[in-house]
Amino acid sequence: MRPTVHDIAASAGVSLATVDRVLNARPGVRAVTRAKVEAAIERLGYVRDVAAANLAKGRIYPLVFIIPEGENPFMRGLEAEVRQAMDRVTFDRTSISVVNVPPFDAHALAAAIDAAVAGEVAGIAAVAVDAPEVVDAIDRAHAEGVAFVTLVSDLASSRRDHFCGVDNVAAGRTAGSLMARFLGDREGPVAVLAGSMRVRDHSERLSGFSAVMAEAGCGRHVLDVLEGQDDPVRARALVARCLAEFPGLAGIYSLGAGNAGLVAALEAAGRPGLCVIAHELTPPTRAGLESGIVDAVLHQDAGHEVRSAIRVLRAKADGMKPVAAQERIRIDIFIKENLPPPDPETGTALAGEG
Amino acid sequence: MRPTVHDIAASAGVSLATVDRVLNARPGVRAVTRAKVEAAIERLGYVRDVAAANLAKGRIYPLVFIIPEGENPFMRGLEAEVRQAMDRVTFDRTSISVVNVPPFDAHALAAAIDAAVAGEVAGIAAVAVDAPEVVDAIDRAHAEGVAFVTLVSDLASSRRDHFCGVDNVAAGRTAGSLMARFLGDREGPVAVLAGSMRVRDHSERLSGFSAVMAEAGCGRHVLDVLEGQDDPVRARALVARCLAEFPGLAGIYSLGAGNAGLVAALEAAGRPGLCVIAHELTPPTRAGLESGIVDAVLHQDAGHEVRSAIRVLRAKADGMKPVAAQERIRIDIFIKENLPPPDPETGTALAGEG
DNA sequence: CACTTTTTGATTTACGTACATCAAAAAAGC
C-alpha cells in the first residue's frame, strides 16, 4: 500500500500538521524538523495523491482554447480534438472551453485573449496570428499571471510560455528530402503551393524545402510560390494554370491548406508520375493518397498538440515548468501504405493516441 | 461548478442514498424513482468524479508488464517507457510492476503469466511468443477474469482482450512502397534481414514487403531471407557476405533487431546508393539515419503502446470495453530530416507524447 | 528566573463519492 501523510508523520516522529506544513511549504517549521520529515518522505517513497489533494483543494483549472473558425479541415479537426479532450480531463479538475475567432484576424484574436484574461482563466491556448496587437495581448495575459501557449502557429516574439506545434523548417526540409528521393534523377522543376507567405509556418516550411532542393546536388529548380490563400477554389485555378504552363513539371509541394482544390486540379489534368507532397492529413489529402494522386502527406497530430497544450498549461498554472523535451510534437509522414483508418469521432482522419 | 450527487438528489427530489443506489446499480429502487434520478443526471449533466470515487473505494489496479530481457534496444526502450508510466499513473490508483523473462522462451512466459494471475493482478500486458502453452496461459488468465493485452507481438489465437501494436503486414507494405519509390528504376535485387521467420511480426512484415515488391511492376527480385536471430554479430556477418555475393544489390530491408550489426557491415563495405530501410528507432538505427547509411526507419512508438495498454487494461478491469479505434498504434516513418531529438529519460531515441 | 516568540501537536472541517446501518414511509398482500 502506498504510504500516506499519516505514515510519514509516524515515521518521522512528528505530527500530521507538521508534515502538512512541510509538504505545502507553510512557515513555522525548524530546519531540523523539516529535514526529518523530508528524510521520512524519501525513506518511505511517499508521493502525494494528487487526486485527493485536488479534491481537498477544490481547485479547478479553467482553460480556454482560441481556434480560428471557417472550413479549414485541420482547424476543425483541432477543435474536435479539444472537445474530445474536455471529457477526458474532467477527472483532474480541468475545465476547457473553446472560443472561435475569424481566421487571420489579429484584432479579433487579441480581443478574445483579453476577454479570457478578464474571465479569470488559468491558461490560454491560441493559434497565433503574427501581429503586434496579438503580441501585446499575450504579454498582458502574461502580466496577469495567466499561462499562455501558442498552438500550431507560434509567436516567438511574445511572452508566451510555450509553443505546441512542429518545427516547420524541419517539416519543409523533410518534404524536400522526400521529394528529392522520390524524383530520383527525373528532370523538371517543382512548384510550391502555399496559403500566404505572411503566415509564419508557411514561410518557414518554404525555406526548409528550398534549402534541401538547393542542396540536392542536381540543383532542382523551384518555381515561384503560388499563393492560394488556403482557399480550395483559388488553389485549383493556380495549380491548373501551372500544369498547363509547365508540361515538364516534376513535382508539387503544397505546404498550406486548400488541398481539395489541388487534388481536383490534378484529377482533372491526369498527370501520372508527378510527385505531390502535401501537409496535414485531412479528408482531401487522405483521398489524394488513397487514389495515388498524392505521394506523401506530412502531418502534425492535432491530438498530441492539444494534449500537450493542456499539460503545459496545467503545469504552468501550478507554477511548475514542463519537461520541454517531452512535449515536442513529431512530424508524421504518411504514404498510402501506412494510412491509419479514419476516426469517426474527431474527423481528423487519424488514429488518436487518446 | 460541476454538479455533485447532492445536486442531483435535490433536483430529483430524492435522498442522497437513493441517488447512490441508482448510480451504483444497487437494488431497492422503484423503476419510477430510478427514472426520476436518471432524468436529473441527464438534466444537470452529472458525471461521476472518478478520482473521488476511486479514493472512496480505495480501489487500486495492480497491472503487470511481462517484457523480454536481453539487450534488444527496442525492448529496453519499451521497459523504460513502462517505468516512466509508473509515476504518471499513480494518481489514478494504478500500480504497475515489470517482470522480465528470457526472450523467445514460451515456457518462461507462460510461467510468468500464471504467477501474475496467482498474484491477484487486475491485468497483464505481455510481449507474446507464438506457442501453445502461452495460449493456454492467456486463456487461464481470461478464465480467472484477469484482463490481458498482447504488446508489440500478438497472439490472435488466444483469448487476449486486445493487441497493442502495429499492423505488421501494413508495416511491411510501407517499407516496400518506400523502397520501390526510393529506388525508382534503379536495377538490382533487394535483400531482407530478419530475426526469425518463426516470430509472427517478422513473418508478417516480410509478407507485406514481398507483396508490394511483386506489385511494383518492374517485378523486383527479393533475395532469400537472412535470419540473424536479432543478434548484431550474426547480422553483421550475414550482411557482409550478402554484399560480397551480390555486387548489384539495390537495397536492404531489415525487419527485425540486430541493426547495430547491419550498420557496422554497411560502414565497413562503404556502398553509397544502396537503399536501406530498417525497423524501430533505436541508437543504432538513429546513428545510421544520421550518417546517411540508413534511408528510412519504420517505427512503433513504445510509449504509445504502453499507455494504450494501460488504458485498455484499466477499462477491462472496470468491465468496460475500450474504444478500439482510439487505441490503434501508428506506423511512424523517420528519415534524417524528421528525426526527433533523443530523449535521455527513456533512451527510446524518441520525443514522447507524455 | 519569568517572559516572549517560535515551533509543534491535536483536532476539526471539507472535498465528492462509496457503502453500511437503521428507522421511517410507502406499497403490496390478506
Add this chain to the structure above:
DNA sequence: GCTTTTTTGATGTACGTAAATCAAAAAGTG
C-alpha cells in the same frame, strides 16, 4: 384494517489530502 415486504430517508464513516484553529511545548531573550 392489518401485516408483510419493498422502497426510501437519514445518518455516519471512510478514503487521502488541505487548511484552519487553538492549545501545548519548546526555544530563544532578557
